[in-house]
Amino acid sequence: MLKSIQEWVMVFTIIGLIMLIGNWIGYEVLPLDALPGIIILILISLAGLIIHRLLPFQLPSIAYIGIIGLIITIPGFPGSEQINVWTAKVNLLAIATPILAYAGISVGRSWFDFAKLGWKTIVVGMCVLLGTFLGSAIIAEIVLRIQGII
Structure with missing residues (x-):
């Protein structure tokens, strides 16, 4: 358990630093201003992971x-x-960007496992992405028309 916590802290620290830089460059929020919020988010995530390991429930x-x-x-x-x-x-985007990059790297490390899932996984993934994109576009269109922006 201690090794897992150390790994989580290291990953959260790296992602937190990337979040600080992304928040600073993309949204012009100074790192010292965003640091307390990032630390809170890291502590919440760390607490959730520890509780998940300690409790016998399968949530x-x-x-x-x-x-x-x-x-x-x-x-x-x-x-x-x-x-x-x-x-x-x-x-939010300062949070999502490094997390998605980490997810991409972890998928990239296991291409052989991904390839074992077969071509059907790629088709399903593409359908999910297409559906998400089209759904978002339709919702945006409706909301913008209701607001009279377009």
């Missing part, structure tokens, strides 16, 4: 991470206002 770790994040940001929870202020300085 995904993202469920624990989401529940922890929900609880500590509920109005009235001690420190929730400050946590909301800190995490508001971290933009």
